[in-house]
Every structure is written in structure tokens, then in C-alpha cells.
Amino acid sequence: MSRLFRLMVSAMDNSKLLQNIQDSFIGRDTVYPLAGGGSSPRRYLDSAATTLMMQPAFRVAQDFLAHYASTHSELHYAARGAGHAYEWAHERVLEFVGAPGDEYCAYFTGCGATAGFNRIAAEFAAKRPERNVVIVSEMEHHSNDLPHRKHSAEVVHIPLMGEAPAYGGLDIDVVGEIVEKYGERINYLALTGASNVTGSLTPIHQLARLAHSVGAYLVIDASQMIAHAPVVMKDPAQGDADIDVLVFSGHKIYAPGSPGVVIAKRELLAEMAPAEVGGGMVDDVYLDKFIPSLILPDREEAGTPNIVGAITLGAALEVLIRIGMDNIRLKEIKLIDLVWKKLSAIEGVNLYGPAPSVVPRTGTIAFNIQGFDHGLTAAALNDYYNIEVRNGCFCAHPYVREILKPELWALDIDPDAPNSEAEVERKRGMTRASFGIYTTEADVLALVEAVADLVARKDEILAIYEPEGSNGYRHREFEPDNAALFNPVTSLERALGNYP
Ligand SMILES: Cc1ncc(COP(=O)(O)O)c(C=O)c1O
Structure with a gap:
């Protein structure tokens, strides 16, 4: 053939x-x-x-319930199946957003994107306190605005193109001017991939190039983009304009009840202390100290995860990959x-x-x-x-x-x-x-x-x-x-x- x-x-x-x-x-x-x-x-x-x-994704979750058990054990059949299925869900996420597993890690968090933004804002602020400016746009959802206001000294809002009622869309030249003005004071740009009001899409790879030109990271809020447009975090056609962090909600892509998702470069996560502590993210605990796991995403996923939701999401993403x-x-x-x-x-x-x-x-x-x-x-x-x-x-x-x-x-x-x-x-x-x-x-x-x-x-x-x-x-x-x-x-x- x-x-x-x-x-x-x-x-x-x-x-x-x-x-x-x-x-x-x-x-x-x-x-x-x-x-x-x-x-x-x-x-x-x-x-x-x-x-x-999505019915077929729900069907996968139902089938899993016949084998339901928690993850983190290989020694009974159901736990082994649960662990592998949970890992499969992470892999589906990486594949869906074009993020190679050796460079990126996907982890599940809270019940939507909001938890992911709060986590990233706190972690990035602690990591680079000398860079105390975060750039967002005027069309952000509060979830990709307020966490940065809480953790960063200064949040600058990029004005949009055009005039009311047609106001919207990022003008890359305006973003460039703002990036030049704040330069190396910028820790990261946190921008929506698509507006939840007007659907305006943003050129994410061009933004990555601008962010990297001053050593800033690019965090993309893909909540409204993920179910509507292809996303490739590391696109060879875009040179080194890869996306550092991408966040979305599983419930916005045909898997109600699934967790929020963060996909971040491994090198960024490895440098950060785990934001939440508890079971599942430590190698050992003594009365006077504990040793966090170095394994990602375990280190970022304290507690018993939302396994059913993650598997539903993994299945929905697999269907969309096939379509x-x-x-x-x-x-x-x-x-x-x-x-x-x-x-x-x-x-x-x-x-x-x-x-x-x-x-x-x-x-x-x-x-x-x-x-x-x-x-x-x-x-x-x-x-x-x-x-x-x-x-x-x-x-x-x-x-x-x-x-x-x-x-x-x-x-x-x-x-x-x-x-x-x-x-x-x-x-x-x-x-x-x-x-x-x-x-x-x-x-x-x-x-x-x-x-x-x-x-x-x-x-x-x-x-x-x-x-x-x-x-x-x-x-x-x-x-x-x-x-x-x-x-x-x-x-x-x-x-x-x-x-x-
Ligand atoms: C663009 C955008 N970002 C973030 C969020 C927050 O998502 P969640 O409420 O699932 O945490 C939403 C939800 O509507 C959204 O539309």
C-alpha cells in the first residue's frame, strides 16, 4: 500500500x-x-x-472499577493494574501535548487548572525571588491572574489588540515592548492559550521566544485551548521556542471528575521543593527528618491520587489523539x-x-x-x-x-x-x-x-x-x-x- x-x-x-x-x-x-x-x-x-x-472514556473508567485499588504497589494484581493505568494516563497527557517524556513531566493536581497555577506561582516565586515581575494579559481568567498577584511583587497586565467591542487577542509587538521594558526582572509570563470570553487564540511559540530572550519562563493556561486546537509543547518546527509549563483542567476536555494537569520541564521541577508533603512523595521518614522522593511525578503528587479521574482523562486524550x-x-x-x-x-x-x-x-x-x-x-x-x-x-x-x-x-x-x-x-x-x-x-x-x-x-x-x-x-x-x-x-x- x-x-x-x-x-x-x-x-x-x-x-x-x-x-x-x-x-x-x-x-x-x-x-x-x-x-x-x-x-x-x-x-x-x-x-x-x-x-x-465522552462515553468510551467513561467506559474505561467503569472497567477499571472492577479492578479498583490504589497505586504504589506491584504486589497484588489490582494495585499493579492501577499503577500501570495511572502511569498510562500521564503518558497520554505528554503525548497529547507533544512533550517528550525525557524532558517533560506531567502531574495531576487538585480538581482543575486553578490548583496548578497556585502551585506554579508559589514555586517560581520561591525559586527566583530576584526576578519579581510576572507578565499576564488583560484577558486572563482569574485563576491565571490572582495566584501570580499573591506570590509576586508585581504583576503587569498586557493590553490587547483593537477596541471595544472587538477588543482582544495579543499583539506580539506590544508583548515584545513589555518584555524589553522589564527585561531580567521578569520571572515568567503566564498567558492564556485561548480566552474563555472571546476564544481569541495566542501564538504560544512566538511568546516562548520572547520570554526566553530575557531568561523568563513561559507558562501557558491551556484550559480553553486544549480541547480546540493542537498543542505541541516542544515543536521541532519552532526551534527552541518550547513551552516551559502548560496547565489545563481535565474536565474541560471530556473527562468530568478528572484532575487538573501541569506539564513542566523536568529540570524546573527537579530544582523545586515539593509543594505538598504527605504519603507517596517521600522515600523515607524519621521522627526528625524526611527524604522527599527524587522520582517525578511522584514527588509532585502527595496523597492518594484521583486514579479513576486520571484514567478517564487518559482515555479521552487517547481518543482525541486517534481522531x-x-x-x-x-x-x-x-x-x-x-x-x-x-x-x-x-x-x-x-x-x-x-x-x-x-x-x-x-x-x-x-x-x-x-x-x-x-x-x-x-x-x-x-x-x-x-x-x-x-x-x-x-x-x-x-x-x-x-x-x-x-x-x-x-x-x-x-x-x-x-x-x-x-x-x-x-x-x-x-x-x-x-x-x-x-x-x-x-x-x-x-x-x-x-x-x-x-x-x-x-x-x-x-x-x-x-x-x-x-x-x-x-x-x-x-x-x-x-x-x-x-x-x-x-x-x-x-x-x-x-x-x-
Ligand atoms: C481560561 C481558563 N483558565 C483557568 C480556568 C480555571 O479552571 P478550573 O476552574 O477548572 O480550575 C478556567 C475555567 O473556566 C478557564 O476558562
């Missing part, structure tokens, strides 16, 4: 796997009641918050272009962040309907169309405020006013639709149609909802049947029915 033929067959297999996997997600079609009567399967467009569970992240990106680009074009064409809708033709994006689209508060749009999309989106400032308050400034000024609202009243909170935010591998063209078109419908029904919708709390809205007449929503007690009763 010629190489070209084999490549064609493999591309066909991959696209078939992609198609089949799309339909495998647990809970994708869960049915909820509609305010207009009846019910329908939901359309889950909240993947930037967390993703649905190919390039294929996933291509599919998503089509959806992004479609939704951007269609939503831009609706009079009365504000879209935020740079257009995908200006700055490449992930499938994360922030918008508002003019005359509606963000909470009202999210509530009505849920109640009338079963479309699940998120609203508010998405833990990226400085970025959202910056984009909304002209709109808020027009309403005579000071976007920077601290401790705003509920009335202001209701105006200061956006609605966000975000895609996953399971998002289809039909989902995207349903969103567009629903937004157009809401614009057309503006007066009716405004009259039938009332504000609730600081950013919520409640339908005055429609009360969903609680039996349709998840309830752990009912679920447990049903499960116990099998054990009378």
Missing part, C-alpha cells in the same frame, strides 16, 4: 471516528421542559465552563465562521472580541442582545429553546469590563465601580455560547434562530420575565417541573430499588 493511500485511509477512519464519537457523549440529549409547552432534548453550548463525558486535533480544529472553524456570520447579520446583536478573520478563535462566542440583560438572554434561551449557555463575566472581570465600557458608559454606568449594586451587575456581563467536539451545525443554527426569535419577541420577553438576584431572571408564569431536573435523592432511591 502506498504511503499516500495509507494516509488517505487513515484520514477517512479518523473522520468516521470523529463522527461516531460526537454522538457518544453522555447527557447530550437529556430532555427538559419548555416554557412554550412540551419538552425537547437540550443543546449544550456551555463547554467553556465544562464539557460532557487528530487538526481534524477537530477544522470542524470547529467551520462552525465558528458560520455562527459569526449569522449572528453578525442579526440587527440588534452585539458580538464581542475580534472577528475570526482577524484573530483565530476557538468556538467560544460572547454576545448580547440589545435591550436585554445578559441574564435575561441566558434564561430565555434555556426556557424557550433548551439552549444552555452561560452569562456574566466568566471569572475574567477586567477583560469583560474593558470590552463593555462604551456600552456601559452610554447607560451612564461606571464599569469600574467597585461593589456594584445588583442593577449594575445585571448590565455588566455577556452571554456566552461555547462549543465542544459534540456541537453540530444544527446546534449552531438553532442558537442563531433562537437569538433572532428573541430579538423579534423583545417586548413579550421583557414583560414575562422579572429580575432575580444580581444577574438572574425568572419567568413570571413558567415553573419547570422539578422532576425533570437531576436530584441526587431520587437518583439514589432508584438505585436502592435494586437492593430491597
